[in-house]
Structure formats: structure tokens, C-alpha cells
Amino acid sequence: MELLVSSAIGLLTAGGVFLLLRARSFEVVLGLTLLSYAVNLFIFVMGRLAIDKVPLLREGVAPSLANHADPLPQALVLTAIVISFAMTAVLLVLALRSHAEYGSDHVDGAEPPAPEPRRRNP
């Protein structure tokens, strides 16, 4: 399970970084979303992976981490999800307005000039 979760986080991060570097506002939004998924999973995992454990105290079970999942990362992840959701919404509005204003999806608002074909010196 460790391998599965950690490679999932790694893949999400790699995809997020790749999309971020594309310099198109829509892809940047997607990249940041993927990155925030990766971060949220990472926070979750920092409370250690556990199967069949709930973060709720029960009668007759000693209140220790051996019997329960750590509740704090779950609370942190909830906060992080809410914040990143709101920020993604802000960014989407901004990207849409930028597209409408400049007529280009590039984050600089205009296509960069195409590189001139390299000519050999005579």
C-alpha cells in the first residue's frame, strides 16, 4: 500500500509540475489542481497509513494511536481542500477574464514570438 500511495503522489506531482510549466492558463489551473491533490494526499499520509482504524474513541478500546487513526491530518486536509478549492475558483475566474481580455490563453496574455530559424553564418 505504501508503494501504491507514494507513487500516486509522485505521479500527481509530476503531472502537476509538467502542466504548470506549459504556460497556458488552463493547463496551469489543471496543474495546480493536480498539485493540490498530491499535497492533500501527502498531508493525509503524514498521519501514517492505517487500515480499519477510525479516529473515533470507542468503549473498551484504549485511546492510543495503536488502535486509532490520527485525527489531526484529516482535519488539516479538510482545511487544505477547502482553501485550495476556493483558490482554484479565483484562479479560474481570473484565467477566464484574462482570456477574454487578451484573446490568448498564454499566461503572458500574448503568444511569445516564434523563435527565428537559426541560420548558418556565411
Place this chain on the structure above:
Amino acid sequence: MSLLAAQLPVLPIAIPLMVGSLLIIAGRRWPAGAAAAGLLALLANLGCAVALWQFTADGTVLPYLLGNWSAPFGIVLAIDRLAVLMLGVTAVVALACQLAALDGPLRQGPAFPALLQFQLMGLNGAFLTSDLFNLFVFFEVLLISSYALLLHRADRGALRAGLHYVIVNLLGSALFLIAVSLLYGTLGTLNMADLAARVPLASAADQPLVAAAGALLLVVFGIKAAALPLGLWLPGTYPAAPAPVAVLFAVMTKVGIYAIARVSTLIYGAGAGALAGFASPLLLYTGLATIIAGTLGTLAARSLRRLTAWLVVASAGTLLAALGSDTAASAGAALLYLPHTTFAAAALFLVAGTVAVARGPDLEDRIEVGNAPGRGVLLGSLFLFTAVAIAGIPPLSGFVAKLIVLDAVSDTPRWPLTWSVLLASSLAAVVALSRAGSTIFWKSPPSPQRVPVGRGALAALALLAAAGLAIVLWAGPLAGYMNAAGEQLAAPSAYISAVLAATGWVAP
């Protein structure tokens, strides 16, 4: 303690939150009343800072348990000298921002007073909190309000700058979360005082992870503070902001500096065992490189606002270099330099914004020969005054602050390098500012129509100038206070025990 005194530490967060929420409703219907109410709340906020200063000036660390949950289970606010200093600086700058926006409460938009309150809440919370995750949350509060402040009534240029600003900061937030959860995963706590107590106990296998988290935090705060490779968003963003907003943004880079100072002295400070001060050399060299980049930027800048933005970058470098020199005296000197540079940069942004309006939309504040702004004498003297202050020429605050920084780093091993970079950057700032001033005010023929300088902008400039003059007049006591703050940072045990031993408030 009476109820009000016991709740005093939370007021700098609670007042802007409540007033801001009310202003959202009121701002649309009574814009003038909302601006006045916002101004009153900002005055109350300044009052809170002064009251807290009285409680903590003797070196006590004032803890406040949110919801009466004791540390490390609940979130604790902790107020020491550094936090009070930041509260005070922010309160003055926020007041200047609201005053400058009074010139056209409608031109700045009906939401402006409310947004300013939320921004203030985020800033104050970031300075007061002693919990790393809570620091993240307050960072997000101040960032989302700053997006809104930057972008409402935005023109085309501001839109592009705003998009870059938002993307860079969202990436920073992701890194912040990784660092925070890494620290929780290795040390099992998020309370900064508790973290400080646990860092030296980290096992050898965990130490690289704790160091990696620290380095990530440094990157995140470096983005906010505009340290060299991470701060290239700043010179595009600040000039695009409306002048009153740029005034407030002068304090935003200082949040990053504050967070670096807090985390590097508390969590990775003297008591951190193997990890003590692992970032200090990095801070020094990053700071020096940032000064050089900022200085080159000021020389190359083609508009007054862009020039000011590069000066802000250079000042962030000065602060980082002084913090990275890693003595209590240099930290104290950095803390004296911090209010000076904040006030001076805020004033220069305001002057540049006024010049841009006075010269009309064709020229704005570009450093080109053209129409001199109407009211040339008044604006010119204001420019001269702020330029002298920010460049560090006697007799104004920049001279005192830079002198104290130079004096404080003079007994560190790298002082020749630090001195030469600092002095060269001051010289270059003088060259750049005098070139800009003589081009805009002397070489240009006077403009045919006279645009009045707004009363709000004048009041804001008077406030900032008074604050700058206070730094000169009371330089001795202030330097003493900053030194004490530097020593308090260098010996964080009192902070740690005050936070961890805090007991809840019981109704009398």
C-alpha cells in the same frame, strides 16, 4: 485582569474580521460611511498595538489560548516584542492606505474598505499566531484579500500581473502545506514552541526530513519576501496595483521576512541541536544577491513605480542579509531597518502614483522628459523627501537605519562583503533616484493644467513622514527596543515556556 485586557491579544484579529464583515454589507449602500468606519477600526487596531506594546515591552511573552485549549492541542497566539513591532508597522501602513483611498472612495470601489480589513486580519493573524498550520491559514487569508485588492478595478496590465501573482502564490501555498505536513509527520506537532522543543530530539533518520521541511519553509517565505530567484514576480505586480494598494503591499514582503525571522530563530534556532542555524549562510548570500539584483533593477527601471518596486526588492535583500549575519545585534538592526523601509517605500509608491495621475495617461510615471506634473513644487519636494529617506542620505530615517545595520554587521566574519554590497547599492539608489527626479521634475516643461493632489494622499504621506521622522527623533530608544527584540529572538526559551505553560482564562 479585566475581561478586555484578557482578550486584548485576539482583538487585532477579531476587530478587522467583524468590521470587515459589516463593511461588506454597508460598503455598497454608504461608501463614505464605510470608509469612515474602516478608518475608525484601523485607529482601534493601532490602539491595540500600542496597548500590547505596553504589556510586552519589558520582555514578557503574552500567550492567548484560542477557545481556552491549552498548548499544544489548541492554537495559541503569542505576542512578543517582534510581533508587536510588526503589528504597529502594519497598523500605520494600513491607516495610510485607507487615507490614500479616501480621495475617491468610489474610484477605489465600494468593496475597498472591507477588503482592507480582511487583509489586515490576515496580516495581524500571521504575526500573532504560534501555530504553523494557523500561519498557513492566515497567509491564505491575506493572499486572497490581496488578490482582490490588486484586481478589483484592474486594467489590462494589472490583470496579467495579477494572474502571475496568484499562480506563484498558489504554488507557494502547495509547498507550504508539504513542509507543514512533513514537520507533523516527523515531529508530531504543529505548535511552533512545541516544534522548537522537539526538533533537537528528532532521531538521526528523521533529521534530514526536518531539515528538508525547514528548507521548504524558507522557499515559501522567500517567495513572499521576494528573495532573489523567487521574487521576480514582485517588480511586475506592485507597479500594476492602484497607489493605495501599493502602499499596503509595501508591508507584504515584510510578512515573509517576519516568518523567516520567526521560524529560523525559534524552530531552527540556537536550541535546535544538529540543525541549529542551518540556513544562516544561505540567508546571508541570498540576501546579498537580492540586494544586487534589486540595485540593478533600480538602475534599469523605466518608471517611478517600477523603480520603487525594485527598491523594495533591494530592501528585502538587506533585511535577509542582516538576519543571515546571525547575531542578536544584526537581527535587532534588521528590525529597525524594517519599519523605515516599509514607511519609505509606501510613501514613494504613493508619490509615484500621484505623479502618474498628474502627468496624464500618456506619460504616467515613466522616467522620460515630458510634462512635469502640475503642482511641481509640492510633488517635487515630496519626492525629494521620500527619495532622501529611502536612499539613506542623512538626516532622514534611511541614514539612521542603514548606519545601524552597517554597525551591527561590522563584527561578523563576512562584514567586508556585506558592507561593500550595502554601500554600493545605496550609491546606485541615489543615482537612480536623482536621475528619475531630475528627468521628471527639472528637465520637463511645466504642465499646462494643474491637477490637485488629493487630500487623502497628502494625509497618508504626512502620516508616513511622521512615522519616518519618529524613527530619526527617537532612534536611541527604538534601537534599544529592537536590540532587546533581537536578543529575545536569539534566546527563544522564554517564548517556548510561555506558550507551553499558558493556562486558560478563568472568569473572575
